[in-house]
Amino acid sequence: MSKITLDQGLKAKLNGLNEPMELCDESGRTMGHFLPAAVYEKLVYAAAEAACPYTPEQLEQFKKEPGAKSLAEVWKSLGQV
Numbered sequence: 299m300s301k302i303t304l305d306q307g308l309k310a311k312l313n314g315l316n317e318p319m320e321l322c323d324e325s326g327r328t329m330g331h332f333l334p335a336a337v338y339e340k341l342v343y344a345a346a347e348a349a350c351p352y353t354p355e356q357l358e359q360f361k362k363e364p365g366a367k368s369l370a371e372v373w374k375s376l377g378q379v
Contacts, residue, residue: 319331319332
């Protein structure tokens with residue numbers, strides 16, 4: 299993903315970037331959409347939860363099963379940490 303650093307002048311023109319915003323070129327054609335970080339994260343987490351094949355109850359049960367490992371423990375056992 300590319301990254302652009304905004305100066306204070308442009309940030310002020312964009313109303314502080316605290317709400318979703320449509321970005322258009324001079325002709326009015328939509329070039330893209332901006333989402334504040336909090337809104338973006340909320341959408342990503344919602345999509346991940348919707349894609350999960352397990353219910354919250356099943357996930358809790360998995361945590362209680364003997365021999366269960368955290369992701370950090372799995373990475374460590376694979377020599378990735």
